Amino acid sequence: xxxxxxxxxxxxxxxxxxxxxxxxxxxxxxxxxxxxxxxxxxxxxxxxxxxxxxxxxxxxxxxxxxxxxxxxxxxxxxxxxxxxxxxxxxxxxxxxxxxxxxxxxxxxxxxxxxxxxxxxxxxxxxxxxxxxxxxxxxxxxxxxxxxxxxxxxxxxxxxxxxxxxxxxxxxxxxxxxxxxxxxxxxxxxxxxxxxxxxxxxxxxxxxxxxxxxxxxxxxxxxxxxxxxxxxxxxxxxxxxxxxxxxxxxxxxxxxxxxxxxxxxxxxxxxxxxxxxxxxxxxxxxxxxxxxxxxxxxxxxxxxxxxxxxxxxxxxxxxxxxxxxxxxxxxxxxxxxxxxxxxxxxxxxxxxxxxxxxxxxxxxxxxxxxxxxxxxxxxxxxxxxxxxxxxxxxxxxxxxxxxxxxxxxxxxxxxxxxxxxxxxxxxxxxxxxxxxxxxxxxxxxxxxxxxxxxxxxxxxxxxxxxxxxxxxxxxxxxxxxxxxxxxxxxxxxxxxxxxxxxxxxxxxxxxxxxxxxxxxxxxxxxxxxxxxxxxxxxxxxxxxxxxxxxxxxxxxxxxxxxxxxxxxxxxxxxxxxxxxxxxxxxxxxxxxxxxxxxxxxxxxxxxxxxxxxxxxxxxxxxxxxxxxxxxxxxxxxxxxxxxxxxxxxxxxxxxxxxxxxxxxxxxxxxxxxxxxxxxxxxxxxxxxxxxxxxxxxxxxxxxxxxxxxxxxxxxxxxxxxxxxxxxxxxxxxxxxxxxxxxxxxxxxxxxxxxxxxx
Ligand SMILES: [Zn+2]
Numbered sequence: 035x036x037x038x039x040x041x042x043x044x045x046x047x048x049x050x051x052x053x054x055x056x057x058x059x060x061x062x063x064x065x066x067x068x069x070x071x072x073x074x075x076x077x078x079x080x081x082x083x084x085x086x087x088x089x090x091x092x093x094x095x096x097x098x099x100x101x102x103x104x105x106x107x108x109x110x111x112x113x114x115x116x117x118x119x120x121x122x123x124x125x126x127x128x129x130x131x132x133x134x135x136x137x138x139x140x141x142x143x144x145x146x147x148x149x150x151x152x153x154x155x156x157x158x159x160x161x162x163x164x165x166x167x168x169x170x171x172x173x174x175x176x177x178x179x180x181x182x183x184x185x186x187x188x189x190x191x192x193x194x195x196x197x198x199x200x201x202x203x204x205x206x207x208x209x210x211x212x213x214x215x216x217x218x219x220x221x222x223x224x225x226x227x228x229x230x231x232x233x234x235x236x237x238x239x240x241x242x243x244x245x246x247x248x249x250x251x252x253x254x255x256x257x258x259x260x261x262x263x264x265x266x267x268x269x270x271x272x273x274x275x276x277x278x279x280x281x282x283x284x285x286x287x288x289x290x291x292x293x294x295x296x297x298x299x300x301x302x303x304x305x306x307x308x309x310x311x312x313x314x315x316x317x318x319x320x321x322x323x324x325x326x327x328x329x330x331x332x333x334x335x336x337x338x339x340x341x342x343x344x345x346x347x348x349x350x351x352x353x354x355x356x357x358x359x360x361x362x363x364x365x366x367x368x369x370x371x372x373x374x375x376x377x378x379x380x381x382x383x384x385x386x387x388x389x390x391x392x393x394x395x396x397x398x399x400x401x402x403x404x405x406x407x408x409x410x411x412x413x414x415x416x417x418x419x420x421x422x423x424x425x426x427x428x429x430x431x432x433x434x435x436x437x438x439x440x441x442x443x444x445x446x447x448x449x450x451x452x453x454x455x456x457x458x459x460x461x462x463x464x465x466x467x468x469x470x471x472x473x474x475x476x477x478x479x480x481x482x483x484x485x486x487x488x489x490x491x492x493x494x495x496x497x498x499x500x501x502x503x504x505x506x507x508x509x510x511x512x513x514x515x516x517x518x519x520x521x522x523x524x525x526x527x528x529x530x531x532x533x534x535x536x537x538x539x540x541x542x543x544x545x546x547x548x549x550x551x552x553x554x555x556x557x558x559x560x561x562x563x564x565x566x567x568x569x570x571x572x573x574x575x576x577x578x579x580x581x582x583x584x585x586x587x588x589x590x591x592x593x594x595x596x597x598x599x600x601x602x603x604x605x606x607x608x609x610x611x612x613x614x615x616x617x618x619x620x621x622x623x624x625x626x627x628x629x630x631x632x633x634x635x636x637x638x639x640x641x642x643x644x645x646x647x648x649x650x651x652x653x654x655x656x657x658x659x660x661x662x663x664x665x666x667x668x669x670x671x672x673x674x675x676x677x678x679x680x681x682x683x684x685x686x687x688x689x690x691x692x693x694x695x696x697x698x699x700x701x702x703x704x705x706x707x708x709x710x711x712x713x714x715x716x717x718x719x720x721x722x723x724x725x726x727x728x729x730x731x732x733x734x735x736x737x738x739x740x741x742x743x744x745x746x747x748x749x750x751x752x753x754x755x756x757x758x759x760x761x762x763x764x765x766x767x768x769x770x771x772x773x774x775x776x777x778x779x780x781x782x783x784x785x786x787x788x789x790x791x
Pocket of ligand 1: 466489
């Protein structure tokens with residue numbers, strides 16, 4: 035019986051294989067295919083528009099989003115590097131749906147000994163092992179990280195049943211949470227803070243040789259997952275790469291630290307005056323009005339004095355934030371603090387930096403100035419920065435963003451010297467992380483799903499902000515920066531439209547490539563006016579909301595009137611690269627003698643050769659070294675049809691103003707690359723003058739491999755270059771110029787001979 039089944043199944047399989055083969059052969063014979071035009075619309079790739087999200091890319095009339103408010107009491111235990119918290123979450127169900135449970139993110143569980151993130155890594159040994167990490171991995175026990183949940187209770191102190199699944203926790207509600215209702219519940223928790231310098235990760239502490247710690251604390255409390263019309267509950271596991279999906283809400287947070295700590299974080303510190311000395315407070319007030327340069331509020335001497343001892347007492351910082359999607363803070367007794375005021379319209383925003391002496395002199399010199407410049411640049415690009423402050427914290431090996439606060443690398447050598455690379459790296463990361471306030475802190479995309487929606491858009495805006503701060507700054511978002519990546523081993527690439535944890539090379543895929551794509555749209559495809567308006571429209575439409583890729587793609591078209599589906603399809607949905615070259619150049623001469631093709635066509639329409647001679651002109655291919663400009667022009671002007679037309683329609687003066695066209699060139703462009711892209715051709719003439727020709731991407735609609743343009747010129751063309759300024763990420767420069775410089779094939783030497791004529 036069993037044998038028979040296997041045998042029968044084998045026959046069935048081979049039969050169906052045969053049938054598919056037959057079908058394939060038939061298709062080959064008919065040469066039929068599905069619509070493979072690179073210009074077909076993205077109808078099948080994008081979700082159907084609805085009342086939540088419109089076809090124009092804007093929020094629909096029934097758009098909703100959930101809200102979560104947090105009240106938290108936090109204790110930072112510096113002695114044991116632990117953090118304790120009690121929080122009350124009030125969750126507002128603004129969706130039309132009934133919810134029977136809630137999903138809460140427990141991101142710290144990525145540090146738990148049984149975290150899935152370790153098990154899904156399959157890349158072999160690490161390049162470097164610090165002794166602590168090596169011991170934890172191979173000799174001793176893993177770091178005892180992850181949340182310890184003491185309880186989950188209702189506000190009336192009844193335990194709520196919950197289930198932890200890795201970095202997610204489901205809380206089962208006693209009653210269904212109906213549309214329009216809200217529910218409050220309490221969670222008590224603690225965890226061991228990881229050393230982020232050794233163990234990696236996006237938050238933790240750095241331990242200094244002087245015995246002190248620098249805490250950059252984030253993902254530190256159970257946070258509500260997003261529920262929306264797109265994903266339902268966004269409860270994908272946190273594996274480390276795909277960042278966060280978070281809801282907006284209001285926060286009231288009390289943080290108890292050692293008495294000698296300086297702290298700042300998301301929100302207004304409502305008791306800042308009590309937290310500073312009288313002198314420091316007066317400096318702070320001065321900083322509030324200092325628009326031209328930073329004012330040092332806690333000095334290096336004060337910080338150095340502070341770090342010599344350990345205070346026994348504690349103090350409690352009170353922070354309040356409205357309409358933020360997350361909360362983070364930094365705390366240490368080592369901090370120097372400075373600030374500068376930034377004018378935005380009639381509002382003032384504070385640019386603030388926290389750093390230890392190890393960051394100087396670099397941090398005193400640059401950090402706050404860079405923050406101030408970034409706030410201005412991004413406000414002009416997108417919308418005015420809505421919060422009251424933007425903080426940059428110096429944290430070794432960090433580059434991580436939160437509302438109003440970010441943690442940034444860039445440390446000089448112990449003797450205070452630093453390289454250009456360290457300086458530029460620090461400036462770049464500060465601009466980038468402060469810039470994240472726009473994407474995704476305010477334009478609140480789903481980072482767990484799409485890395486490019488915040489990283490790519492932000493890396494693009496960063497490039498413009500970097501050039502504002504320092505023209506010529508080595509930004510990474512230029513098209514030339516992605517050439518190596520895009521032309522690499524295709525099996526090691528993924529389209530940008532790939533969930534972030536499944537991307538091979540995040541730095542290129544989620545940062546540089548989308549940024550370069552936007553740069554190409556702005557510089558090559560759309561132009562500054564149309565692009566800037568559309569990009570701003572996207573940011574304004576979705577500020578304090580949750581956009582998706584479709585909302586971005588649609589808005590960029592909606593506000594500009596430029597069909598970009600071909601660009602999204604190629605750049606975002608495939609791993610194709612751009613390679614356009616010049617295949618051949620032919621020379622023609624105008625003639626009255628019909629070509630063979632014209633004669634054949636003429637016959638079909640009943641025209642005699644005489645008719646053809648009297649009524650039309652023809653371009654006939656000639657040997658380029660035989661072309662003689664002047665006689666060619668003369669014979670062209672003597673063409674009966676043309677001379678009659680010119681005489682009838684132009685006065686003598688007008689005829690004299692007509693171009694003195696002597697040469698006709700057919701330029702044959704080839705496209706070995708899979709992407710379609712506008713052709714940027716720089717044409718050099720015999721007298722050294724240069725002309726730039728622009729052919730839109732749509733030139734490739736009817737032939738994806740080769741297109742031809744015919745030019746009539748007054749001067750001989752001596753050279754053509756494609757994309758001479760490297761604006762289109764063309765991966766192969768060898769075929770970009772005519773004559774080709776390094777080839778000495780017969781064909782090329784022929785061209786060179788032509789040139790010397
Ligand atoms: Zn980033």
